[in-house]
Amino acid sequence: MADRAFDTRRLPGAATLAIACFAILYLPMVILVANSFNEGRVIGQWEGLSLHWYGKALQNEAFVAAAKTSLILATLAAMIATITATMAALATTRTRGFKGEGAIHITLNQPIMVPEIVLAIALLIIIAQIKQATGYSGLGYLVIAHSAFCIPFAYMPIRARLEGMDLTLETAAADLYASRFYAFRKVTLPLLAPAILAGFMLAFVISLDDVVISDFLKSPGQDTLPTYLLGELKRNLTSEIYAISSLLLLISVLIVGGSWLLTRKKT
Amino acid sequence: MLDLRNLTKRFGKGDSAVTALHEVSFSITEGEFFTLLGPSGCGKTTLLRLIAGFEPPTSGALVLDGRDIAHTPPNRRPVNTVFQNYALFPHLTVAENVGFALGAQGRPKVEIAETVTRMLDLVQLSHLAQRKSGELSGGQQQRVALARALAPKPRILLLDEPLSALDMKLRKEMQVELKRLQQETGLTFIFVTHDQEEALTMSDRIAVMGGGRIQQIASPRELYDQPANRFVAGFIGETNFLAATCAAGRLILPQAATTLPVAHADGPVTLMVRPEHVVLAGAQPDALTLTAQVDRLVYFGTDTHVHLHLADGCTLVARVQNGLRGGLPCRQGETIPVSLPGDALHLLPQEAG
Ligand SMILES: Nc1ncnc2c1ncn2[C@@H]1O[C@H](COP(=O)(O)OP(=O)(O)OP(=O)(O)O)[C@@H](O)[C@H]1O
Ligand SMILES: [Mg+2]
Numbered sequence: 001m002a003d004r005a006f007d008t009r010r011l012p013g014a015a016t017l018a019i020a021c022f023a024i025l026y027l028p029m030v031i032l033v034a035n036s037f038n039e040g041r042v043i044g045q046w047e048g049l050s051l052h053w054y055g056k057a058l059q060n061e062a063f064v065a066a067a068k069t070s071l072i073l074a075t076l077a078a079m080i081a082t083i084t085a086t087m088a089a090l091a092t093t094r095t096r097g098f099k100g101e102g103a104i105h106i107t108l109n110q111p112i113m114v115p116e117i118v119l120a121i122a123l124l125i126i127i128a129q130i131k132q133a134t135g136y137s138g139l140g141y142l143v144i145a146h147s148a149f150c151i152p153f154a155y156m157p158i159r160a161r162l163e164g165m166d167l168t169l170e171t172a173a174a175d176l177y178a179s180r181f182y183a184f185r186k187v188t189l190p191l192l193a194p195a196i197l198a199g200f201m202l203a204f205v206i207s208l209d210d211v212v213i214s215d216f217l218k219s220p221g222q223d224t225l226p227t228y229l230l231g232e233l234k235r236n237l238t239s240e241i242y243a244i245s246s247l248l249l250l251i252s253v254l255i256v257g258g259s260w261l262l263t264r265k266k267t
Numbered sequence: 268m269l270d271l272r273n274l275t276k277r278f279g280k281g282d283s284a285v286t287a288l289h290e291v292s293f294s295i296t297e298g299e300f301f302t303l304l305g306p307s308g309c310g311k312t313t314l315l316r317l318i319a320g321f322e323p324p325t326s327g328a329l330v331l332d333g334r335d336i337a338h339t340p341p342n343r344r345p346v347n348t349v350f351q352n353y354a355l356f357p358h359l360t361v362a363e364n365v366g367f368a369l370g371a372q373g374r375p376k377v378e379i380a381e382t383v384t385r386m387l388d389l390v391q392l393s394h395l396a397q398r399k400s401g402e403l404s405g406g407q408q409q410r411v412a413l414a415r416a417l418a419p420k421p422r423i424l425l426l427d428e429p430l431s432a433l434d435m436k437l438r439k440e441m442q443v444e445l446k447r448l449q450q451e452t453g454l455t456f457i458f459v460t461h462d463q464e465e466a467l468t469m470s471d472r473i474a475v476m477g478g479g480r481i482q483q484i485a486s487p488r489e490l491y492d493q494p495a496n497r498f499v500a501g502f503i504g505e506t507n508f509l510a511a512t513c514a515a516g517r518l519i520l521p522q523a524a525t526t527l528p529v530a531h532a533d534g535p536v537t538l539m540v541r542p543e544h545v546v547l548a549g550a551q552p553d554a555l556t557l558t559a560q561v562d563r564l565v566y567f568g569t570d571t572h573v574h575l576h577l578a579d580g581c582t583l584v585a586r587v588q589n590g591l592r593g594g595l596p597c598r599q600g601e602t603i604p605v606s607l608p609g610d611a612l613h614l615l616p617q618e619a620g
Contacts, residue, residue, distance in 0.1 A: 171321055172354040174341045176368035177419060186367070190358045 029249065036242035053243035063244060066228035070208055073139060073224060077146030078154070078203035084147070085154035085199055086192070093162040111149035119149065120216040127217055137219035145217055146207045153206050154199035157263055161195035194262045201259035205252050268455065269295040269318070269423060274327035274337075276313055287313040289479045290327070295423075295457065300449050302458045304466040305476035306502070311459045314476075315425050318457065320344045331422065342371070347416035349426045353408045355400035361411050362387070362396040368419035386414040389448065406437045413448070423455045430465065442469055463503050467491070475499045497618055500539050507545070507583050510617070511538040518612070522577045523555040527609045537615040544611035545585035547573065547596045549604025555612075559583060559605045561597050571595060575605065 008014055036054070040047030057063050088108055092101055111119065127141050169191070173183035211226040218227060225248055232241055276288040287310045295301050303311045316322045318329065320341035329337040336344055347368070355364050362383050369379040387393045390410035395403065400411060409429065416424055429445075430438045446469050449456050460466050466473050467487040475482045475490065475498070483495040494500035497508065511520045513536055518529040520538060549556050559575035562582075566589075573585040573595075583605070587595060597603050 166352075166354065168350055168352065168354040169356060171341075172348070172350060172356075173367070173371070175319055175321075175346075175348045176371055176415070177342045178367070178371040179342060182371050186370075187356055 032242050033246050033249070035239055036246040038239055038242075041238055053239045054247075057240050057243045057247070060240070062223070063228060063240075066223040066225050067247075069139065069223065070225040073142055073146060074204045074207040076139075076143045077150050077207040078200050080143070080147035081150035081203040082154045082158075082196060082200040085151050085203075086158055086196055088151070089155055089159040089162050090188075093159060108155055109152045112152050116149075116212045120213045123213065124216045131219070137222075139222070141217050141219075142214060142222075142224070145213050146210065149210075149213065150203035150206050154203040157195045157198045157202065157259075158192065161192055161263075165191055198259040198263045201255045201262075205255050208248070208252065268297045268332060270328075270330040271318075272328040272330065274314070274317060274329065275325050276310075276317060276322070277325045287479050288317070288324075291479075291481055292327075293474060293481060293484055295455060298453050298455055300446070300456045300458065300469060300471045302460060302466045302470035302473045303476055304460060304463060304473050304502075305482075306461060309476045310479040311461070311476060312427055315348070315427050315457065315459055318423070319346055319348050319425055345422040347419060347421040347424055349412045349416045349424065349429045351427045351429065351431065353412040355408055355411055355415070357399070357401045359400060360396065361392060361398050361400055361403070364400050364411055365414045365418050367415060372419065382418050386418045389417070389451075390414045405433055406441065409433065409441060413445075417448075417452065417454070421454070423457060425457050425459075427459045428461070429458075431460075431462075438465075445469065467503070475502060477502070493613060494539070494615070497537060497539075497615055500613075500615065505542055505584065507540050507542065508615075509538045509540070509581060509583075511536050511614075513614075518555075518614075520555050520557070520607075522579060522581065523557045523607075525554070525556045527553065527555060527612075529614070531614055535617045537617050538607075539613045539615055540607050540611055542572065542584045542586035543570075544608060545583065546606040546608060547585055547587065547603060548606060551606040551608060553609040554606040555609070557605045557607070558602060560602045561599050564595065564597075564599055573597065 037049050037051070038046055039050040039052055085108075088104065092104060123145055127145075131137055131141070165188075169187055170183055173187045174180075178186065209226065210224075211230060214224045215227045215230065218224070223231065225244070229241060229244060229248075232244075271294070272292050274288055274291040275286070278285045278287060291314060303314060305311055313322070317324050317337075320336070320339060320343075324337050327337065328335045331344070331346075356367065359367070365386050366379045366383045369382055383396070384393070387396055390413055392407060392410050392414065395407065400408065403411065409432075412429070426445075430441050433441060442465060445456075445458075458466075458469065467490075470487055472484060472486055473490055474484045477498045483490060483499045485493070485495075490499065490503055494503065500506045500508070509520060509522075511518060513519070513529055513531045513533050515533070516528060516530070517526045518531070518536075518538070519526050546554070557577060559577050561573060562576055563574040565572040565574065568589070570586050570588050573587060575583045575585065577583065585605070
């Protein structure tokens with residue numbers, strides 16, 4: 001404990017830099033949320049506290065439709081991504097090393113490495129063709145695309161948990177007459193559940209937040225919450241946008257917070 | 268009841284292969300407390316894992332009640348294990364842990380509840396039935412692990428160094444308790460340890476293992492008095508080894524002034540004598556008499572170890588009980604007569620190296 005090693009806190013200007021970064025991160029959000037409660041319509045001109053814009057937003061059919069689409073999309077995509085990620089994590093940790101395991105790992109994590117815009121363009125080319133060929137223009141394309149890029153986010157916490165799990169527990173279950181399925185249902189799955197839920201929530205938020213891929217792949221007239229906001233922003237800037245953004249922020253914070261609580265180590 | 272026939276286990280392939288077990292064969296009878304004893308890495312855990320079914324043997328047969336189970340999966344063998352780290356299910360309560368096997372077998376709820384109550388009584392943990400298994404002390408976890416493995420009434424209970432994580436006092440208590448449990452239930456135990464004292468006090472029979480082979484299987488007393496080879500003699504208790512020769516029916520120790528009659532084939536032998544049998548006095552009847560110099564006296568509470576060396580440099584240790592009238596019969600640096608009584612000598616075949 002005698003002389004401390006390198007301490008970034010002692011660096012000249014470190015505190016100032018940190019404060020500046022945090023200010024840039026959080027101040028705009030504070031202003032945004034504050035503005036969403038502003039009675040008046042002109043930005044930067046406070047006319048009193050009110051929920052006026054929230055009421056307005058909830059009566060806006062286009063917004064409600066976009067919100068509904070986003071929630072359905074995020075739920076479906078997160079579900080598919082989580083199931084796939086769980087199976088992939090089990091396959092890469094619970095089996096003896098097999099050929100191509102590394103390749104699977106890279107494939108699964110591809111969406112983190114490939115620039116989103118590239119993925120979006122690539123998907124657009126194919127999906128445009130399929131749309132033309134089949135005539136189907138529903139939510140399916142978005143569900144599949146979102147599921148795919150959400151997988152790594154669901155995969156990470158699940159795999160981490162599986163790697164940390166004591167393998168002798170599964171051996172013990174087998175010793176105590178449990179079939180593979182019984183052992184999975186009674187031992188592995190319950191121990192994995194918090195990580196699965198955390199993975200689901202992360203995937204949900206990632207899907208909810210996506211702009212680029214959604215904007216490229218959506219069919220005419222289809223909107224998710226972020227693409228709707230983007231469109232509104234180009235047309236008319238009212239405080240309603242602040243209210244909607246604040247709602248989106250609230251959902252994200254709640255879900256990320258929830259997932260953090262779940263994965264936090266107990267005791 | 269359980270027959271091991273030429274069980275061999277190799278890990279890895281080609282040049283890097285490790286043979287953990289070489290042609291292990293023995294039989295265990297019903298109701299026996301059977302111990303596998305040996306130094307670290309000698310293959311005790313591997314043997315236990317083969318019997319439990321966590322690992323298939325490379326070759327050989329494992330016959331339980333007349334049926335070869337060498338390749339039966341662990342969940343279909345009537346054999347349960349108490350793991351070294353207990354391996355209790357952390358998300359389940361004590362009662363759920365103990366009832367796990369019966370649940371997996373699909374037994375009715377009433378029967379499970381009844382068995383769990385009985386098992387928790389047996390290990391004196393009824394008051395903790397609803398606790399999560401992570402909220403228990405080491406000794407309590409140990410008992411839960413025991414109750415959990417006993418609940419489905421296995422034909423054989425396997426225990427891999429179950430007491431090694433406990434402190435000395437608790438360990439002694441659990442030794443007594445385990446033995447009581449084994450006698451009360453009449454179950455067959457296969458117990459693994461590297462602690463010779465634990466093995467000697469608890470077992471009906473002990474298999475001493477070394478280098479993946481069974482060195483000797485015998486009762487604790489026989490193992491101590493008549494070890495089959497130098498490895499066993501050296502592993503169980505402390506021992507003096509001296510090179511000697513048998514010729515024309517006499518045992519000849521080059522350093523000794525006397526010889527003894529012996530019923531052993533002529534040739535070189537290793538003479539083994541336990542320190543407590545070495546007498547620090549000359550002119551004993553039917554003994555080999557030598558002269559030795561006292562190097563050191565080491566005090567051990569109930570007794571003192573006297574380190575000696577003979578004229579040719581061979582060393583010898585004698586153990587003398589303390590508190591006897593007259594005190595110690597020698598002092599450091601003294602040259603004294605020493606006797607090795609004939610009935611305390613044990614001859615081993617001379618081994619290379
Ligand atoms: N899965 C495995 N792969 C390769 N080698 C192994 C494996 N398991 C055990 N071995 C080797 O087999 C030998 C016996 O190991 P084992 O665990 O049975 O020893 P042990 O007698 O239980 O020792 P300890 O008292 O330290 O627990 C060791 O040399 C070990 O390195
Ligand atoms: Mg071991």
